Amino acid sequence: MVAFLLKVVGTLLGFAVNVVVARLLGIEGSGLYFLSLAVITVATVIGMFGLGTTGLRFIAASCGEGEWGKAKNVSIVVTSLALAILVCCSVLTMYLSEPIARELFSRPELVQLIFWMSLGIAPFGFFQLMAEQLRGIGKILPALSLQSIYLPLLTILALVVLASPYGVLGVVWSFLFASWITAIIAAWYWVQWMGGYSREKERITRSIAESCLPMLISEIATKVVIPWAPILLLGVLATTSEVGQYAMASRVAMLASFLLLAVNIAVAPRFASMFRKGEIVQLEEMARHSTIMLTAVAAPVTLLIILLAEPIMGVFGGEFKVGAATLVILSLGQFVNAATGSVGYLLAMSGNEVLYQRITVGAMLLLLGLSIVLIPEMGSLGAAISVAVTVSIQNLLLAWAVYARLKISVFWFLKRRQCEPV
Numbered sequence: 001m002v003a004f005l006l007k008v009v010g011t012l013l014g015f016a017v018n019v020v021v022a023r024l025l026g027i028e029g030s031g032l033y034f035l036s037l038a039v040i041t042v043a044t045v046i047g048m049f050g051l052g053t054t055g056l057r058f059i060a061a062s063c064g065e066g067e068w069g070k071a072k073n074v075s076i077v078v079t080s081l082a083l084a085i086l087v088c089c090s091v092l093t094m095y096l097s098e099p100i101a102r103e104l105f106s107r108p109e110l111v112q113l114i115f116w117m118s119l120g121i122a123p124f125g126f127f128q129l130m131a132e133q134l135r136g137i138g139k140i141l142p143a144l145s146l147q148s149i150y151l152p153l154l155t156i157l158a159l160v161v162l163a164s165p166y167g168v169l170g171v172v173w174s175f176l177f178a179s180w181i182t183a184i185i186a187a188w189y190w191v192q193w194m195g196g197y198s199r200e201k202e203r204i205t206r207s208i209a210e211s212c213l214p215m216l217i218s219e220i221a222t223k224v225v226i227p228w229a230p231i232l233l234l235g236v237l238a239t240t241s242e243v244g245q246y247a248m249a250s251r252v253a254m255l256a257s258f259l260l261l262a263v264n265i266a267v268a269p270r271f272a273s274m275f276r277k278g279e280i281v282q283l284e285e286m287a288r289h290s291t292i293m294l295t296a297v298a299a300p301v302t303l304l305i306i307l308l309a310e311p312i313m314g315v316f317g318g319e320f321k322v323g324a325a326t327l328v329i330l331s332l333g334q335f336v337n338a339a340t341g342s343v344g345y346l347l348a349m350s351g352n353e354v355l356y357q358r359i360t361v362g363a364m365l366l367l368l369g370l371s372i373v374l375i376p377e378m379g380s381l382g383a384a385i386s387v388a389v390t391v392s393i394q395n396l397l398l399a400w401a402v403y404a405r406l407k408i409s410v411f412w413f414l415k416r417r418q419c420e421p422v
Contacts, residue, residue, distance in 0.1 A: 035231065048086065063137050064277065117176070215348065246323065355401055
C-alpha cells in the first residue's frame with residue numbers, strides 16, 4: 001500500500017512538471033525541450049548497456065540465497081561498467097550536439113539545449129541503476145523514491161527559480177539540477193544498504209556480459225524506440241508543435257498504466273528469487289494476482305481519459321486540445337500494457353533474455369515501420385497509432401511467450417499449465 005501511494009504521489013508530481021513546462025513554454029517550446037530530452041534519454045539507455053536489469057536479476061537472486069557478498073560484487077562490477085560507458089556517451093553527445101541539432105533536426109536552437117542536457121546523462125543513468133539495485137536487495141520504497149519522487153520534485157523546485165527568466169534553457173537547467181541531486185541521494189542509499197558487506201572474490205564479469213548484451217537490445221527497444229522514437233521522428237518529419245502535442249499526450253496516457261511501474265519494482269526481484277528456488281506455483285500466483293489488480297485500476301482510468309480527453313489536454317494550454325484524439329489512442333495502448341502485467345520481467349528474471357530480446361526487437365521494427373509510413377501523413381496522430389498498435393502486439397506476444405516457455409498464465413481466463421520450466 002505504501003508503494004502504491006508513493007507511486008501515486010510520483011505520478012502526480014510528474015504530471016505537475018509537465019503542466020508547468022507546457023504552461024511556461026507553450027507547445028513550440030515544449031517540443032524543443034522534449035526533443036532534447038529524447039536525445040539524452042537515448043544516450044542514457046545505451047550508456048546503461050542493459051546493466052540495470054542485469055544487475056537487478058543477479059543481485060536479487062544472490063540476496064534470495066543470502067549471498068550478500070556476491071550481491072555486492074555484482075553491484076560493483078555493474079556500476080563500474082555502466083558509469084564508464086555513461087561518461088563516454090555524455091562526452092560523445094556533447095561533441096555531436098551541433099550536427100544532431102542542425103543536420104538531423106534542422107533546428108539550430110537545439111544545439112545549446114542538447115549540449116547542456118548531455119551533462120545529465122551520467123547522473124540520470126546512475127540513479128536509475130541504483131534504483132534497480134535497491135530493488136534487488138528488497139529496498140522497494142527507496143527504489144521507488146529514486147525512480148518516481150526525487151526527480152520531478154526537485155525539478156519543480158528548480159523551475160520556480162529558473163524557468164521564467166531563462167525559458168527552455170531554464171527548464172533544461174532544472175532537469176540537470178534535479179538529476180545530479182537525485183544521483184547524490186542514490187549514492188547515499190547505496191552506501192547505507194550495501195556499504196557494510198564484504199565483496200567476494202568470485203569473478204562474475206562474463207556472466208554479467210552474457211546477460212546484459214541481450215538486455216541492452218531489449219531496453220533500446222522498450223525504453224528508447226517505443227517511448228522516444230515517435231518524438232524523434234516527429235522532430236525530423238513533422239513540426240515542433242506536433243512534438244509538443246504528442247509528448248504531453250503520451251505522458252497523460254501513461255496514467256493508464258502508472259501502477260505497472262510500482263508493481264514491477266516490487267515483483268521483479270521476487271520473480272528472480274522464486275524462479276531460482278523453483279517456486280513456480282507461487283510465481284504464477286503472484287503474476288496472476290498482480291495482473292488482475294493492474295487491470296482493475298487501469299480500466300476506469302482509461303475510460304476517464306477517453307471521456308475527458310479534450311479538457312485534460314486543455315490543462316496544458318488551449319493549443320494542446322488538438323491532441324485529444326492522440327491521447328485517446330495512446331491510452332488504449334497503455335491499457336493493454338497494464339492488462340498484460342509484468343510479462344517482460346517474467347521472461348527477463350527467469351533467464352529468457354534472448355526470447356525477450358527477439359520479441360522486443362520485432363516490436364521495435366514494427367514501430368519504426370509504422371511511424372515512417374504514418375507520421376508524414378498524420379503527424380502526432382500517426383505516431384500514436386504506431387505506438388498503440390506496437391505496444392499491444394508486443395505485450396500480447398510476451399504474455400504468450402510466458403505461457404509457452406514458463407508454463408505460466410498471467411490471465412485468469414487461460415488454463416494453467418504449471419510444470420517445471422525447461
